[in-house]
Amino acid sequence: MRGDFWFAVIVSGLAAAATAGGSVVSLLVRRPGPGFMAFSLGFSAGVMMLVSFAELLRVSIDGVGFGPAMIAFFIGMGVMFLVDALVPHEFVSERGTAKVCDDQVNALLRTGVLLAIGIGIHNLPEGMATFAGALKNRGLGIAIASAIALHNIPEGIAVAVPVYCATGSRRKALLWSSLSGVAELVGALLAAAVLMPFLTANVLNITLAAVAGLMTFISFDELIPGSYAYRRDHMSVAGVVTGMALMAVSLWLLR
Numbered sequence: 301m302r303g304d305f306w307f308a309v310i311v312s313g314l315a316a317a318a319t320a321g322g323s324v325v326s327l328l329v330r331r332p333g334p335g336f337m338a339f340s341l342g343f344s345a346g347v348m349m350l351v352s353f354a355e356l357l358r359v360s361i362d363g364v365g366f367g368p369a370m371i372a373f374f375i376g377m378g379v380m381f382l383v384d385a386l387v388p389h390e391f392v393s394e395r396g397t398a399k400v401c402d403d404q405v406n407a408l409l410r411t412g413v414l415l416a417i418g419i420g421i422h423n424l425p426e427g428m429a430t431f432a433g434a435l436k437n438r439g440l441g442i443a444i445a446s447a448i449a450l451h452n453i454p455e456g457i458a459v460a461v462p463v464y465c466a467t468g469s470r471r472k473a474l475l476w477s478s479l480s481g482v483a484e485l486v487g488a489l490l491a492a493a494v495l496m497p498f499l500t501a502n503v504l505n506i507t508l509a510a511v512a513g514l515m516t517f518i519s520f521d522e523l524i525p526g527s528y529a530y531r532r533d534h535m536s537v538a539g540v541v542t543g544m545a546l547m548a549v550s551l552w553l554l555r
Contacts, residue, residue: 308488311445312427312485315444316481319480319481321449321452334531337530339536341539342537342542348447350551351447354547356511359505360508364505369506375510376514378513379510379514424483429514430484432495433445439550460476
Protein backbone atom coordinates (compact mmCIF):
# COMPACT_ATOMS: atom_id res chain seq x y z
CA MET A 301 0.00 0.00 0.00
CA ARG A 302 2.92 2.38 0.73
CA GLY A 303 4.17 1.98 -2.84
CA ASP A 304 0.69 2.63 -4.21
CA PHE A 305 0.43 5.77 -2.07
CA TRP A 306 3.61 7.31 -3.44
CA PHE A 307 2.74 6.29 -6.99
CA ALA A 308 -0.63 8.05 -6.62
CA VAL A 309 1.07 11.19 -5.30
CA ILE A 310 3.64 11.20 -8.13
CA VAL A 311 1.13 10.84 -10.98
CA SER A 312 -1.02 13.57 -9.38
CA GLY A 313 2.03 15.83 -9.32
CA LEU A 314 2.81 15.12 -12.97
CA ALA A 315 -0.76 16.00 -13.96
CA ALA A 316 -0.44 19.24 -11.98
CA ALA A 317 2.82 20.10 -13.77
CA ALA A 318 0.93 20.22 -17.07
CA THR A 319 -0.55 23.57 -16.01
CA ALA A 320 2.92 25.07 -15.93
CA GLY A 321 3.57 23.28 -19.23
CA GLY A 322 0.68 25.19 -20.76
CA SER A 323 2.23 28.48 -19.73
CA VAL A 324 5.56 27.43 -21.26
CA VAL A 325 3.76 26.61 -24.51
CA SER A 326 2.13 30.03 -24.57
CA LEU A 327 5.31 31.95 -23.66
CA LEU A 328 8.17 30.16 -25.43
CA VAL A 329 6.70 28.65 -28.58
CA ARG A 330 4.09 29.51 -31.15
CA ARG A 331 0.60 29.15 -29.74
CA PRO A 332 -0.98 25.81 -30.73
CA GLY A 333 -3.49 26.13 -33.55
CA PRO A 334 -7.26 25.94 -32.97
CA GLY A 335 -7.47 22.52 -34.62
CA PHE A 336 -4.89 21.06 -32.25
CA MET A 337 -6.55 22.58 -29.18
CA ALA A 338 -10.05 21.46 -30.28
CA PHE A 339 -8.84 17.90 -30.86
CA SER A 340 -6.84 17.79 -27.60
CA LEU A 341 -9.70 18.99 -25.40
CA GLY A 342 -12.09 16.60 -27.15
CA PHE A 343 -9.58 13.79 -26.70
CA SER A 344 -9.34 14.53 -22.98
CA ALA A 345 -13.14 14.52 -22.67
CA GLY A 346 -13.34 11.17 -24.47
CA VAL A 347 -10.78 9.61 -22.14
CA MET A 348 -12.53 10.94 -19.05
CA MET A 349 -16.01 9.82 -20.10
CA LEU A 350 -14.98 6.32 -21.11
CA VAL A 351 -12.95 5.84 -17.93
CA SER A 352 -15.86 7.12 -15.86
CA PHE A 353 -18.54 4.84 -17.33
CA ALA A 354 -16.56 1.77 -18.41
CA GLU A 355 -14.22 1.50 -15.43
CA LEU A 356 -14.90 3.70 -12.39
CA LEU A 357 -18.68 3.27 -12.25
CA ARG A 358 -18.47 -0.39 -13.23
CA VAL A 359 -16.02 -1.16 -10.42
CA SER A 360 -18.07 0.84 -7.94
CA ILE A 361 -21.34 -0.89 -8.87
CA ASP A 362 -19.68 -4.30 -8.60
CA GLY A 363 -18.35 -3.38 -5.17
CA VAL A 364 -21.19 -1.55 -3.42
CA GLY A 365 -24.25 -2.03 -5.63
CA PHE A 366 -26.08 0.10 -8.19
CA GLY A 367 -27.93 2.43 -5.81
CA PRO A 368 -25.01 3.56 -3.61
CA ALA A 369 -22.77 3.93 -6.67
CA MET A 370 -25.34 6.13 -8.44
CA ILE A 371 -25.82 8.29 -5.35
CA ALA A 372 -22.06 8.81 -5.08
CA PHE A 373 -21.84 9.52 -8.83
CA PHE A 374 -24.39 12.35 -8.66
CA ILE A 375 -22.89 13.70 -5.47
CA GLY A 376 -19.60 13.97 -7.35
CA MET A 377 -21.33 15.89 -10.14
CA GLY A 378 -23.06 18.11 -7.60
CA VAL A 379 -19.84 18.95 -5.80
CA MET A 380 -18.16 19.96 -9.06
CA PHE A 381 -21.23 21.99 -10.04
CA LEU A 382 -21.05 23.93 -6.77
CA VAL A 383 -17.31 24.57 -7.21
CA ASP A 384 -17.94 25.79 -10.77
CA ALA A 385 -20.86 28.01 -9.73
CA LEU A 386 -19.10 29.54 -6.74
CA VAL A 387 -15.68 29.95 -8.38
CA PRO A 388 -16.21 30.45 -12.14
CA HIS A 389 -13.26 30.54 -14.52
CA GLU A 390 -12.85 30.70 -18.27
CA PHE A 391 -10.28 29.63 -20.84
CA VAL A 392 -8.43 32.02 -23.12
CA SER A 393 -10.32 30.32 -25.95
CA GLU A 394 -13.55 31.74 -24.56
CA ARG A 395 -12.25 35.30 -24.82
CA GLY A 396 -9.58 35.21 -27.53
CA THR A 397 -5.89 35.94 -26.99
CA ALA A 398 -5.95 39.15 -29.04
CA LYS A 399 -8.83 40.50 -26.98
CA VAL A 400 -7.03 39.60 -23.76
CA CYS A 401 -3.91 41.52 -24.78
CA ASP A 402 -5.92 44.61 -25.73
CA ASP A 403 -7.31 45.01 -22.19
CA GLN A 404 -6.03 47.49 -19.59
CA VAL A 405 -2.85 46.45 -17.75
CA ASN A 406 -4.40 46.46 -14.27
CA ALA A 407 -7.46 44.58 -15.51
CA LEU A 408 -5.22 42.06 -17.23
CA LEU A 409 -3.18 41.39 -14.11
CA ARG A 410 -6.35 41.06 -12.04
CA THR A 411 -7.77 38.67 -14.64
CA GLY A 412 -4.67 36.49 -14.54
CA VAL A 413 -4.52 36.37 -10.74
CA LEU A 414 -8.24 35.63 -10.38
CA LEU A 415 -7.97 32.92 -13.02
CA ALA A 416 -5.03 31.37 -11.16
CA ILE A 417 -7.04 31.32 -7.92
CA GLY A 418 -10.18 30.00 -9.62
CA ILE A 419 -8.35 27.30 -11.55
CA GLY A 420 -6.42 26.37 -8.41
CA ILE A 421 -9.68 25.74 -6.54
CA HIS A 422 -11.00 23.74 -9.49
CA ASN A 423 -7.81 21.67 -9.45
CA LEU A 424 -8.31 20.50 -5.86
CA PRO A 425 -11.01 17.91 -6.68
CA GLU A 426 -9.14 16.94 -9.86
CA GLY A 427 -6.10 16.08 -7.74
CA MET A 428 -8.34 14.00 -5.49
CA ALA A 429 -9.70 12.19 -8.55
CA THR A 430 -6.23 11.33 -9.83
CA PHE A 431 -5.10 10.11 -6.42
CA ALA A 432 -8.16 7.91 -5.88
CA GLY A 433 -7.88 6.35 -9.36
CA ALA A 434 -4.17 5.64 -8.98
CA LEU A 435 -4.74 4.12 -5.56
CA LYS A 436 -7.22 1.66 -7.06
CA ASN A 437 -5.16 0.71 -10.11
CA ARG A 438 -1.90 2.11 -11.49
CA GLY A 439 -3.01 1.91 -15.11
CA LEU A 440 -6.25 3.68 -14.24
CA GLY A 441 -4.33 6.37 -12.39
CA ILE A 442 -2.08 6.99 -15.38
CA ALA A 443 -5.11 7.25 -17.69
CA ILE A 444 -6.88 9.77 -15.43
CA ALA A 445 -3.68 11.76 -14.91
CA SER A 446 -3.07 11.90 -18.69
CA ALA A 447 -6.58 13.17 -19.38
CA ILE A 448 -6.36 15.80 -16.64
CA ALA A 449 -2.88 16.82 -17.84
CA LEU A 450 -4.26 17.55 -21.32
CA HIS A 451 -7.06 19.49 -19.66
CA ASN A 452 -4.52 21.50 -17.63
CA ILE A 453 -2.51 22.74 -20.62
CA PRO A 454 -5.12 25.31 -21.79
CA GLU A 455 -5.65 26.27 -18.15
CA GLY A 456 -1.95 27.14 -17.93
CA ILE A 457 -2.31 29.22 -21.10
CA ALA A 458 -5.37 30.93 -19.63
CA VAL A 459 -3.39 32.13 -16.61
CA ALA A 460 -0.08 32.91 -18.33
CA VAL A 461 -1.32 35.02 -21.25
CA PRO A 462 -3.03 37.86 -19.29
CA VAL A 463 -0.27 38.00 -16.65
CA TYR A 464 2.42 38.17 -19.33
CA CYS A 465 0.52 40.79 -21.33
CA ALA A 466 0.12 42.91 -18.18
CA THR A 467 3.65 42.61 -16.77
CA GLY A 468 5.85 41.61 -19.68
CA SER A 469 7.43 39.09 -17.30
CA ARG A 470 7.63 35.45 -18.32
CA ARG A 471 8.76 34.60 -14.79
CA LYS A 472 5.61 36.03 -13.19
CA ALA A 473 3.39 34.39 -15.77
CA LEU A 474 5.03 31.03 -15.14
CA LEU A 475 4.87 31.54 -11.35
CA TRP A 476 1.12 32.22 -11.26
CA SER A 477 0.41 29.41 -13.69
CA SER A 478 2.48 26.97 -11.63
CA LEU A 479 0.77 28.02 -8.40
CA SER A 480 -2.64 27.22 -9.88
CA GLY A 481 -1.36 23.77 -10.84
CA VAL A 482 0.15 23.07 -7.42
CA ALA A 483 -3.41 23.01 -6.06
CA GLU A 484 -3.89 19.70 -7.85
CA LEU A 485 -1.09 18.11 -5.84
CA VAL A 486 -2.57 19.67 -2.70
CA GLY A 487 -5.88 18.02 -3.63
CA ALA A 488 -4.14 14.66 -3.92
CA LEU A 489 -2.54 15.10 -0.48
CA LEU A 490 -5.91 16.12 0.99
CA ALA A 491 -7.45 12.99 -0.50
CA ALA A 492 -4.64 10.97 1.06
CA ALA A 493 -5.24 12.57 4.46
CA VAL A 494 -8.99 11.86 4.26
CA LEU A 495 -8.97 8.44 2.60
CA MET A 496 -5.94 6.64 3.96
CA PRO A 497 -6.94 6.50 7.68
CA PHE A 498 -10.36 5.06 6.81
CA LEU A 499 -9.57 3.22 3.61
CA THR A 500 -11.64 0.10 3.01
CA ALA A 501 -12.81 -1.51 -0.21
CA ASN A 502 -16.25 0.09 0.17
CA VAL A 503 -14.86 3.57 0.87
CA LEU A 504 -12.62 3.36 -2.19
CA ASN A 505 -15.45 2.09 -4.41
CA ILE A 506 -17.76 4.90 -3.30
CA THR A 507 -14.96 7.39 -3.94
CA LEU A 508 -14.44 6.03 -7.45
CA ALA A 509 -18.13 6.58 -8.27
CA ALA A 510 -17.89 10.17 -7.00
CA VAL A 511 -14.75 10.67 -9.11
CA ALA A 512 -16.68 9.41 -12.15
CA GLY A 513 -19.33 12.06 -11.53
CA LEU A 514 -16.70 14.75 -11.11
CA MET A 515 -14.95 13.80 -14.36
CA THR A 516 -18.22 13.55 -16.29
CA PHE A 517 -19.16 17.06 -15.20
CA ILE A 518 -15.76 18.42 -16.24
CA SER A 519 -16.15 16.76 -19.66
CA PHE A 520 -19.62 18.17 -20.33
CA ASP A 521 -19.19 21.57 -18.72
CA GLU A 522 -15.61 22.50 -19.65
CA LEU A 523 -13.82 20.24 -22.10
CA ILE A 524 -16.42 19.78 -24.84
CA PRO A 525 -17.61 23.43 -24.83
CA GLY A 526 -13.97 24.55 -24.68
CA SER A 527 -13.17 22.31 -27.63
CA TYR A 528 -15.95 23.78 -29.75
CA ALA A 529 -14.86 27.28 -28.75
CA TYR A 530 -11.67 26.68 -30.74
CA ARG A 531 -13.31 25.14 -33.82
CA ARG A 532 -16.95 24.48 -34.58
CA ASP A 533 -16.49 21.48 -36.83
CA HIS A 534 -15.89 17.75 -36.52
CA MET A 535 -12.41 18.13 -35.00
CA SER A 536 -13.90 18.14 -31.50
CA VAL A 537 -15.94 14.97 -31.91
CA ALA A 538 -12.97 13.34 -33.66
CA GLY A 539 -10.96 14.02 -30.52
CA VAL A 540 -13.71 12.60 -28.30
CA VAL A 541 -14.00 9.39 -30.35
CA THR A 542 -10.22 8.96 -30.57
CA GLY A 543 -9.84 9.46 -26.83
CA MET A 544 -12.54 6.90 -26.14
CA ALA A 545 -11.08 4.39 -28.59
CA LEU A 546 -7.52 4.63 -27.27
CA MET A 547 -8.75 4.46 -23.68
CA ALA A 548 -10.83 1.37 -24.50
CA VAL A 549 -7.82 -0.33 -26.08
CA SER A 550 -5.57 0.52 -23.14
CA LEU A 551 -8.09 -0.78 -20.58
CA TRP A 552 -8.49 -3.94 -22.65
CA LEU A 553 -4.73 -4.51 -22.76
CA LEU A 554 -4.42 -3.88 -19.02
CA ARG A 555 -6.86 -6.69 -18.19
